Amino acid sequence: MIGLHLARIMKKEYDYTPKMCIFGGCRPLHRWGFPMSYYKEDDNEMIQSMVDCGGMTKEMAKDKLLVSSVLAGIKMDHLCMDRYVFNEKAEKLKAPLWLIGGLDDPRSPPEQLPEWDRYTTCSIQIKTFPGGHFFLKEKEADVLAWLGKVIEE
Known part of the structure; x- marks a missing residue:
């Protein structure tokens, strides 16, 4: 996008x-299906969905410092996608x-x-x-x- x-x-x-x-x-x-609302997920649910789709390993998900440093950015990325208006x-x-x-x-x-x-x-x-x-x-x-x-x- x-x-x-x-x-x-x-x-x-x-x-x-x-x-x-x-x-x-x-x-x-x-083809994007909106709203996606990923950014509204509970942090633990979001982390689990990232592990499930291969974007994060289970070991990475246990690293609180790593998770806290990337989670806000990922949520903002998903918020942007959710608010995107196709023209x-x-x-x-x-x-x-x-x-x-x-x-x-x-x-x-x-x-x-x-x-x-x-x-x-x-x-x-x-x-x-x-x-x-x-x-x-x-x-x-x-x-x-x-x-x-x-x-x-």
Whole structure:
């Protein structure tokens, strides 16, 4: 969501269009189900849901200092998503999009990634990796190798 809007602002304010945008682990904005209300969850429920989806290990969840340092940011991230208003008429990007996702991601199913074509006048490319919502962490070396190749090309 932030990357898409940043690219739009860069075009509007500075007449700058990125050469490409790469979005990972995010379903198309028109597919978001609102309200999500994750930020309203009890802290322990939120931590457990993060463990369940692979965003935090059980050991990390026991570290009170770590949890207290990340929980506020995660709640604000979820609050922003919850208050997001999709604008079907917003200007499309004039840059190609690369969409990357986890093959088993329940929050951003790979079959929805082609729908990102609604946000650009250019082409989209899709690359999936084994893993779930946190495929970036699960397949970090593979993602970085792929990313280096894409940027080099």
